[in-house]
Amino acid sequence: MTKIAFLSAEFRPLAKIGGLADVALELPKALLKLGLDIRLFMPRYSHIDLGDINAEPAGVVDVLRGDQTIQAHVFSAVVGGIPVYLVDGPALQQAPEVYPGQPLEGERFVFFSIAVVNYFCQSGWVPDVMHANDWHTAAAVSYLALKQNGDDPEDAELGNTGSLLTIHNLPYMGNGSEPAVRAFQIPPVASEALPDWAREIPLPMGIAIADRVSTVSPTYALEIQTKEYGSGLDGLLSARADALSGILNGIDPSSWDPATASDLAVNFTSDSLEDRKLGKKALLEELDLDPDVSVPLLGMVTRLDTQKGVDIALDALEGMLAKQDQMQRWSFVLLGTGNHHIESRCADFAARHPDRIKAVLKYDAGLASRIYAGSDMILVPSRYEPCGLAQLIAMRYGGIPVVRKTGGLKDSVPPYSDEENGTGFLFKDFSAEALQQALYQAFEVYRDQALWKSLQLRAMSADFSWKRSAEQYRDLYLRIIESRSGN
Numbered sequence: 001m002t003k004i005a006f007l008s009a010e011f012r013p014l015a016k017i018g019g020l021a022d023v024a025l026e027l028p029k030a031l032l033k034l035g036l037d038i039r040l041f042m043p044r045y046s047h048i049d050l051g052d053i054n055a056e057p058a059g060v061v062d063v064l065r066g067d068q069t070i071q072a073h074v075f076s077a078v079v080g081g082i083p084v085y086l087v088d089g090p091a092l093q094q095a096p097e098v099y100p101g102q103p104l105e106g107e108r109f110v111f112f113s114i115a116v117v118n119y120f121c122q123s124g125w126v127p128d129v130m131h132a133n134d135w136h137t138a139a140a141v142s143y144l145a146l147k148q149n150g151d152d153p154e155d156a157e158l159g160n161t162g163s164l165l166t167i168h169n170l171p172y173m174g175n176g177s178e179p180a181v182r183a184f185q186i187p188p189v190a191s192e193a194l195p196d197w198a199r200e201i202p203l204p205m206g207i208a209i210a211d212r213v214s215t216v217s218p219t220y221a222l223e224i225q226t227k228e229y230g231s232g233l234d235g236l237l238s239a240r241a242d243a244l245s246g247i248l249n250g251i252d253p254s255s256w257d258p259a260t261a262s263d264l265a266v267n268f269t270s271d272s273l274e275d276r277k278l279g280k281k282a283l284l285e286e287l288d289l290d291p292d293v294s295v296p297l298l299g300m301v302t303r304l305d306t307q308k309g310v311d312i313a314l315d316a317l318e319g320m321l322a323k324q325d326q327m328q329r330w331s332f333v334l335l336g337t338g339n340h341h342i343e344s345r346c347a348d349f350a351a352r353h354p355d356r357i358k359a360v361l362k363y364d365a366g367l368a369s370r371i372y373a374g375s376d377m378i379l380v381p382s383r384y385e386p387c388g389l390a391q392l393i394a395m396r397y398g399g400i401p402v403v404r405k406t407g408g409l410k411d412s413v414p415p416y417s418d419e420e421n422g423t424g425f426l427f428k429d430f431s432a433e434a435l436q437q438a439l440y441q442a443f444e445v446y447r448d449q450a451l452w453k454s455l456q457l458r459a460m461s462a463d464f465s466w467k468r469s470a471e472q473y474r475d476l477y478l479r480i481i482e483s484r485s486g487n
């Protein structure tokens with residue numbers, strides 16, 4: 001049975017900060033169903049109650065930090081059907097947050113990465129492929145290579161373990177971890193393509209030497225090889241182009257099912273799309289917006305971060321309002337939290353147009369579902385988007401995405417003009433004008449409700465299940481194993 005170690009800083013429900021937590025649950029679950037022996041390794045943060053998950057002690061491993069030996073305590077449990085190994089140590093107990101900031105983040109994640117690799121040797125369960133995710137676990141790739149190139153006979157059994165490093169969001173590369181990388185004596189990577197500033201930063205180090213590198217969409221895999229999206233690593237990523245690929249994330253169709261979701265006011269299926277309108281009506285009431293259901297409702301659910309293009313969305317909408325285009329009425333709801341400047345701009349915009357614009361500045365999973373299920377169009381105008389979940393959930397709920405043609409948005413939303421597969425509206429330039437054009441196109445199609453319905457039906461039946469992604473990851477693992485055995 002193919003053995004895969006899946007390393008992640010987040011895992012739903014034990015440590016959920018962003019989308020990585022969902023991937024770390026859903027992807028291993030789908031890989032288990034394909035018959036792989038997959039085990040998840042994550043840090044044991046202090047908020048995780050080991051008793052609650054019936055975790056058992058599973059070993060103690062030594063981690064060297066200079067001339068100090070630090071013990072890592074490993075616990076095992078089964079969570080969500082997945083075998084999970086939690087690694088504890090002093091750097092994990094020093095702050096309750098998952099991401100307490102540097103320099104502690106560097107200390108805890110480098111420590112964790114080394115402990116996991118040492119645990120493989122000690123436990124005797126040595127994976128065929130070690131799959132690291134994002135910068136937090138990328139040091140494991142460098143450390144594994146270090147062990148494989150060393151001459152300690154105890155490390156011999158690591159000789160065949162291949163490595164895959166998945167980049168979920170390139171700009172987060174672990175800057176500030178250099179002191180920890182040095183303290184734990186992971187030597188700088190010697191690769192001509194690696195810029196000097198990146199030699200001791202976990203993600204670039206891992207990218208330089210992992211057997212394969214992947215990102216969460218094929219288009220993002222190409223984009224990060226360019227100056228515009230490469231965060232200074234475009235040269236390195238281009239140098240590794242042959243080892244780099246993209247696999248789109250999925251969503252769990254049963255967690256996102258408009259027929260059964262308990263947080264919706266009205267459930268519906270593709271056979272009862274008229275009921276969706278009742279949900280829209282209830283949403284308009286809940287938000288205190290113009291109650292006319294024939295007016296298109298635009299929705300946006302997002303972190304308020306410059307990545308997400310909220311600035312161009314607001315510019316576009318303000319511009320459309322300024323044109324006083326009475327022929328085209330629409331309403332807009334935004335749900336999001338984050339950057340305070342963006343929050344206050346949203347609040348200000350909503351205050352000036354209370355019957356048309358609503359800004360709900362908090363995290364609210366239930367309202368998010370109702371927005372996906374009640375809006376006609378969901379806006380995702382991101383500057384860059386490695387994969388993006390909003391458009392996938394929107395489509396499943398019959399909301400038509402209006403998205404920037406970038407990364408996973410481009411890969412998951414075929415344009416409406418594609419009569420067989422089209423599910424949404426795309427624009428290329430990162431500008432308010434380009435977004436306005438896409439919105440005007442969408443309004444035009446919306447006027448033809450039969451045509452709109454055909455878009456909705458296609459969107460709702462698109463396959464974004466994790467099974468599809470898991471099959472591609474399995475193929476990638478097998479390629480890594482094959483190339484290792486050919487060595």
Ligand code: ADP
Pocket residue numbers: 018019020301302303335336337362363364365368387388389390391393
């Ligand atoms: P990212 O991971 O970059 O934030 P994604 O689109 O991949 O963006 O995933 C974000 C997820 O978080 C989506 O499922 C979105 O619905 C959800 N989300 C973002 N902001 C909020 C919020 N304020 N309330 C509820 N859900 C939110």
